[in-house]
Amino acid sequence: MGIGSKPQASFPRNLEIPDRSRLDEWASEGTVACVNSCSSIGIGLAGFGTVGSGVWNTLQRNGDLITGRTGGNVVMHIAKILVRDLAKTRSTTTDAPAEMFTTDWHALVSDPAVDIVVELIGGTTDAFDIVAAALRAKKPVVTGNKALLAERGPELFAISRETDTPIHFEAAVAGGIPIIHAVQASFIGNRIKSFSGIINGTSNYILGRMTDAGLSFAAALQEAQNLGYAEADPALDVNGWDAAHKAILLAALAYGFTVDPEKIHVSGIEQVRPTDITFAKNLGYVVKLLAVIREHPSGAVELRVQPSFIPQAHILASVHGVFNAIAVHGDAAGESLFYGRGAGQDPTASSVVADLVEAARTLRQPSGHRGFLPYQESGELLPVEETSTPYYVRFDVTDRPGVVAEIARILADHGIGISGTHSPVNPSNPDADFVDMVFLLHTCTFGKLQGALHAVEELDCVNSTPVVFRIESLA
Amino acid sequence: MGIGSKPQASFPRNLEIPDRSRLDEWASEGTVACVNSCSSIGIGLAGFGTVGSGVWNTLQRNGDLITGRTGGNVVMHIAKILVRDLAKTRSTTTDAPAEMFTTDWHALVSDPAVDIVVELIGGTTDAFDIVAAALRAKKPVVTGNKALLAERGPELFAISRETDTPIHFEAAVAGGIPIIHAVQASFIGNRIKSFSGIINGTSNYILGRMTDAGLSFAAALQEAQNLGYAEADPALDVNGWDAAHKAILLAALAYGFTVDPEKIHVSGIEQVRPTDITFAKNLGYVVKLLAVIREHPSGAVELRVQPSFIPQAHILASVHGVFNAIAVHGDAAGESLFYGRGAGQDPTASSVVADLVEAARTLRQPSGHRGFLPYQESGELLPVEETSTPYYVRFDVTDRPGVVAEIARILADHGIGISGTHSPVNPSNPDADFVDMVFLLHTCTFGKLQGALHAVEELDCVNSTPVVFRIESLA
Missing domain, CATH: 3.30.360.10 (Dihydrodipicolinate Reductase; domain 2)
Structure with a gap:
């Protein structure tokens, strides 16, 4: 890779130093072209809570392994860490040195020692600013922030496209499960x-x-x-x-x-x-x-x-x-x-680290980064009213003769078939006045169901909004 | 990518042509640098059986989608196909044109229109020669041949290292399940x-x-x-x-x-x-x-x-x-x-196509391909004699008083605990002479078990080699 301004000696204290003798050996075979000229890739960590310290620990524990597995092509270190409160830093479980911390995200993103920015602060405002600024500085971004990408993805992907700089987000979905990479x-x-x-x-x-x-x-x-x-x-x-x-x-x-x-x-x-x-x-x-x-x-x-x-x-x-x-x-x-594990310190860190390696591998490649970019101008979302499944619906009713008949009649008027109805009996009070009444309904559109349920709600014996579950065949 | 000698017009008949208007649009935004100069990457398919024709069909069906998903960076086509018998070619389910087929693997590998070689012929002899020749020609290899890599991997990975040309093998393990990529x-x-x-x-x-x-x-x-x-x-x-x-x-x-x-x-x-x-x-x-x-x-x-x-x-x-x-x-x-699906035409083709895109993306990148290379000089294999689990062992015995006692005594002499023993009774002949006698044994090393079983086999009431199953806790 040959990227990064931090020389070898800048590795954080106690971070396992890659086995240089092995790298030199590979280099001497002429098979790992860049090893001798490689310097370590600097990571800027925005956020040092659970996941952030997990990333620190994972790189400390397995940094050498990563370098070996990439044939010596990826050597990484954490160069700077953004925190909210410098005083709280000491209480973390890692041994990151105090001088590595900052409370100013601009300082993190613009630091020439930072080649890749990891956003782990959450939310959709400051996080947006950090990610956008990193992309504009042509620094690849790794994030686990699903809300940010779901809410403001279009803006960020546009900047990613414009700057030809990737956003990687394996950690944003299902923690340690590599589903993003699998699909992508x-x-x-x-x-x-x-x-x-x-x-x-x-x-x-x-x-x-x-x-x-x-x-x-x-x-x-x-x-x-x-x-x-x-x-x-x-x-x-x-x-x-x-x-x-x-x-x-x-x-x-x-x-x-x-x-x-x-x-x-x-x-x-x-x-x-x-x-x-x-x-x-x-x-x-x-x-x-x-x-x-x-x-x-x-x-x-x-x-x-x-x-x-x-x-x-x-x-x-x-x-x-x-x-x-x-x-x-x-x-x-x-x-x-x-x-797999959908959350937690180490599983999420596993995904962040995978993305860091991906980002490091393509850093300053001439073209064709691996980050996601939208590839359809727009797409059609099926309105929920047009989606169809069978349903389980629970009504909170005042029990009196005719309740079942009245609800069933409304469902029939809306063309919805009933496969079963049931009222769980309270053994200590089988004649209770307020009961749950459950209906199992044949497949129909959600729109049709909603129409019927609005009409049912008008009945004076129905006390609150019905609760709806889908019945999924998963065939 | 901008690689490949085949111009656009050389797409096989009926292969869906990528939507050039969209690519030009991206290029005009200046975000996909190579689009206008891109030509299609040529694939040489060695083997056109079940999986080979699955690859053909998948590229035909989803080629445009792949190009879109790579931001226009990967356009691929099948340039040449190696078969055993040209006469049989006609009976395949694809519409590959006759002039695309050859029976000479040298012609496939050396064809300048072939940028990437897919090995799907199986076996460890001809397949080895094809893969080795492709790597020496600096053409990335995609293979689903687990026997080849397990038996002759060290030789091939050495050539891969020497030529800085990757071997990708997602299809070699578990068909459509992306386990290789997940681990790697x-x-x-x-x-x-x-x-x-x-x-x-x-x-x-x-x-x-x-x-x-x-x-x-x-x-x-x-x-x-x-x-x-x-x-x-x-x-x-x-x-x-x-x-x-x-x-x-x-x-x-x-x-x-x-x-x-x-x-x-x-x-x-x-x-x-x-x-x-x-x-x-x-x-x-x-x-x-x-x-x-x-x-x-x-x-x-x-x-x-x-x-x-x-x-x-x-x-x-x-x-x-x-x-x-x-x-x-x-x-x-x-x-x-x-x-997922561990075999079959389409699942295996899915993995081959993923590897083709991976190979295409890094084709002629300056350094650092993504193929696997061994990263330990050697490693230690735990001898099976030292592995430990509980066991289920079935003995084929001639039933007579004392059989259980004799087997149990030998196991005890070897220091192996018994958690249960059982002989399934044949209801139609509860006093049958030849029966299966089952022992459940506590955790011990396989070596200790083997020693005991050899001694048991010496008993005249034991008629054949005992059958051993591991009991796995999978904790």
């Missing part, structure tokens, strides 16, 4: 028919505890927070938007354009109750927060995130706890599944 | 602790049919052959060597050196009987042909392929039919699993 490179010869993914570990943990231990949503969420699996503010995790941001990125890779987040249908797991879980189980399903992306024959892309019933026998049903999994169906590769 | 690029920052893989679909299909339908090995094999899942000569599939070749390649990526095939322990599924399957099921296991690769704290690498009991609850137990799956444990990424 390994399946490049495939038309992607669909993705079905469990891509929010917090939700999956909560649903799993509701299923296995019979916890309420609130109790399971509290447990997840106690274990550090959910943020103090868990909104984005449980309302489905974290998964939706990731789905937008997967769709961009597969279909070449960035879906507008305002146009997609997202619902989270806040309304899932133990009764839904039990009902699913009795029917041979499990409840998962599922992201579904599918290309229709018209070319329109369906993209949605919703709690769903999936068959117990499907491999996605075996994805437990905070793990993630993504099923991909390509027209050549057929059905594939990628499974 | 996505997990480059990981020390790989272990792999556990189901990487022979034929064996997995046979074991599955023995499990689900109670078929004998012979009947299940016949069924697999009738369905086209097993070759007319199924030896390499059922004797474990196909899986072993793939395991050798995975180990090379993870540990940097090529294990000598003569030094590893491989056993196949020929000796699996319905009684073993039933016994496993009753204990909560399923029988799978498992490839295990593991790095020990000493740095020694354990690599073996054997029929194994794996827990029914483990995700690998859900891998059915001809599917493949590989669990990978990296020190940063943690546990991952890759699942």
